[in-house]
Amino acid sequence: MVSAVFPLKVSGALTRHKGKVLVGPVDLELDGAGTCVVLGPNGSGKTTLLRMLHGIARLHGGTINWACGTEAARNAQAFVFQQPVMLRRSVLDNLIYPLRLRGVPRHEARQKAGEWAARAGLTGMLEREATVLSGGERQKLALARALMGDPALVFLDEPSASLDGRATREIEEILTTSSAAGTRFILATHDMGQARRLASRVIFLLAGKVHESGPAEAFFAGPITPEARAFLKGDIVE
């Protein structure tokens, strides 16, 4: 079931807001293993693209085809938001929530939550209210909660935006381990170092359009477009 979500074929996908095109038209094919990193300056549409692919932003045109069909794909996916959403309950109850929705017995879910809390460095916080966690802890909790349900694909929107070096490394370790175990990630970031460490494929967005897309080595070795080159060098691209 894990790999059945891919290949993903996107053609002419487009999302608007009040007549203005936010992202698209996007043509894209995703296949193979690994992590796809979405790069681009602020406001280029990374979040919107992720939401559109996940199916929580309305599609105003074009098609998004998952190998296993939209409904099955949706249930095999999880989304970690740029601003993590904390349920107003304990850390433990946040972690087990996705499993409880599917009727997994509480004790089973708890055991798994314990394991994930340990991996995400949240041990000892299980009884705490999730809403009192720090920004970094919230992001770790959101990631752990997303992975609790064994999704085939996880969307990550700037997963280490408010994390310090150590927490970023912890999160990247989790991503690398899960990735090796077959979980796929589509990750938006503007942390170049992170992109280089994690990406097997890169999508470079500019002004709501896919400006350049391809294997990570090729992209980092030498992007074709001048805008992507400038972005890689750290220049400001409009």
Next chain:
Amino acid sequence: MVDLWQGLSQAFWLVITADETLVEIALRSLRITLSALVLACLIALPLAAFLAVRRFRYRRFVIAVLNALMGLPPVVVGLVVYILLSRSGPLGALGLLFTPTAMIIAQMIIIVPLIASIAHQSLRDLWHDYHDLLISMNVTQTQKMMTLLWDARRALLTAALAGFGRGIGEVGAIMIVGGNIDNVTRVLTTAIALETGKGQFSLALALGFVLIALALAVNLAIHGLSRTEREGRW
């Protein structure tokens, strides 16, 4: 001023001697309002959750009506329930007029809009927070509502207590549909009205103090209970 003191001391005596009539009336007050409250919550809370998560054409209109109904004059509710339950009314065959059941119905009608409106406000805010996550998790409509109701339980308690407050102090409607019959439908508020009418101010005041004490006690008890609850269900 003398009346106030007399009322207070008489209330004190009535309470410590556990005056039989007083206890009976107070318990009836409590029973009727708590019954109305439970029934009202069973209607109002799911309704509020539904209005928070579900987009449908007349949603705004329904919410506006609900808000307006918060100010429903109890006497009018009493009158309508009276007409419905009276011998010749559509529900006359049930023989409910001048029974505690009729009073429960009337109070329920009065507090449902209040509880639903207050509950809807907090559930709507919570839904705003949760929206993306729950949509992303592809949860069912029922699961959405359950999640909101559970996570907003403290705010919902406040809504329920507001409902209780309105119910226990209400007199207009239950006077009409209950009839203030001794030993049957006389409650604290109707007894106060009666004693005041008879000029028995200190007794009326005494009953008033008991009423206030009762309302306070229920509020404290429910708050105390709510602090002991642990662990989510989901």
